[in-house]
Amino acid sequence: MEMQLAAATANAFANDYQTFEVDPGISYPCFRSFDEFLDVDWLRSLDGPITERIVQEIQTEKGDYFRNLYRLSSDTPYQPGVREVWLSRTDSTAPSEYLDMVDSTDLWHLTDKARDYPELMEFIRTLPFERTGRMLIIYDNVGNEVPAHRDHMEPDVCNEFIWFRTNLRKPFYMLNAVTGEKKYVDSYSCWFDAVNQYHGTDACPGLSFSIRVDGIFTDGFRRSIPRPVTNAASTPALWACVDNNEQ
Numbered sequence: 001m002e003m004q005l006a007a008a009t010a011n012a013f014a015n016d017y018q019t020f021e022v023d024p025g026i027s028y029p030c031f032r033s034f035d036e037f038l039d040v041d042w043l044r045s046l047d048g049p050i051t052e053r054i055v056q057e058i059q060t061e062k063g064d065y066f067r068n069l070y071r072l073s074s075d076t077p078y079q080p081g082v083r084e085v086w087l088s089r090t091d092s093t094a095p096s097e098y099l100d101m102v103d104s105t106d107l108w109h110l111t112d113k114a115r116d117y118p119e120l121m122e123f124i125r126t127l128p129f130e131r132t133g134r135m136l137i138i139y140d141n142v143g144n145e146v147p148a149h150r151d152h153m154e155p156d157v158c159n160e161f162i163w164f165r166t167n168l169r170k171p172f173y174m175l176n177a178v179t180g181e182k183k184y185v186d187s188y189s190c191w192f193d194a195v196n197q198y199h200g201t202d203a204c205p206g207l208s209f210s211i212r213v214d215g216i217f218t219d220g221f222r223r224s225i226p227r228p229v230t231n232a233a234s235t236p237a238l239w240a241c242v243d244n245n246e247q
């Protein structure tokens with residue numbers, strides 16, 4: 001879609017509203033549910049064990065902080081207080097730039113933490129990935145939000161990942177920053193355009209969490225994905241919109 005730069009620049013935001021051309025037929029906000037591609041009943045059954053382990057984590061060591069670089073608003077924090085459990089890590093010699101490493105699967109190895117979540121790791125092995133790279137749990141239990149942000153600013157880079165969760169508590173949304181329209185994710189899993197649209201999480205009471213696995217999808221799975229003519233980062237958006245138009 002064509003975003004309206006004139007309207008956007010009237011607001012004083014941290015990002016410059018830089019927008020990139022996308023195929024006709026794509027409109028934001030949107031996400032592609034992946035519930036049909038994974039075993040949702042199995043995923044839901046993991047809620048107890050994962051919750052229990054995160055609660056232990058909170059009581060003992062607490063995870064790293066989530067960091068939020070490409071935020072929509074300069075008033076929002078770079079480090080909003082939300083925590084992470086890293087199930088895989090790169091070693092110290094690997095590139096530190098996000099795009100150089102997030103789905104460079106050879107760079108990643110399982111952490112000791114992964115042993116604390118055996119049921120989750122078993123589930124991850126059933127996802128349609130040829131190889132996996134970064135894997136992490138993002139959680140909060142003290143009412144922090146994740147301010148609206150994008151993950152990076154490279155429209156030619158399509159990161160293949162699955163975002164998923166064991167319960168629907170986390171108020172996770174996609175945002176069209178021009179119209180202000182928010183679309184809350186109502187599925188247990190999805191893939192979304194994290195470059196051409198903003199996304200974030202509202203504050204909510206109690207413990208909420210989600211899991212993100214980046215990697216390389218299997219060839220068979222890739223063949224089922226419609227590809228945009230321009231802007232590879234918009235691939236999940238195109239898929240979402242094609243599906244919406246067919247309904």
Ligand SMILES: [Fe+2]
Pocket residue numbers: 149150151194199
């Ligand atoms: Fe993000």
